[in-house]
Amino acid sequence: LFTHIELWLKTGVIAPKTTSLLERVFREIGRRLKKIAWGWSDQAVTNLSKMILIRQYARDKWEQYWKEKLGIKGYFTIQIQSVEII
Numbered sequence: 001l002f003t004h005i006e007l008w009l010k011t012g013v014i015a016p017k018t019t020s021l022l023e024r025v026f027r028e029i030g031r032r033l034k035k036i037a038w039g040w041s042d043q044a045v046t047n048l049s050k051m052i053l054i055r056q057y058a059r060d061k062w063e064q065y066w067k068e069k070l071g072i073k074g075y076f077t078i079q080i081q082s083v084e085i086i
Contacts, residue, residue, distance in 0.1 A: 028056070029052055032048075032052055033049070036048075
């Protein structure tokens with residue numbers, strides 16, 4: 001959400017002509033929360049909403065969080081040399 005606002009400010013576009021981007025973000029959050037968060041506390045829904053927004057709009061923060069949480073240190077790299085479909 002705020003990534004787009006920062007982009008608008010950097011490019012000189014002060015106000016978007018439509019709110020379709022914001023509507024899409026809120027619709028997506030609502031869609032995800034309705035299926036899994038029915039009956040949750042306000043704090044839990046707020047935290048889940050933050051996770052959805054970070055995953056969608058701050059992918060590098062999302063990946064860094066999970067690397068730290070899972071203890072991934074990056075000591076090795078896996079490379080696939082070839083794939084053959086028979």
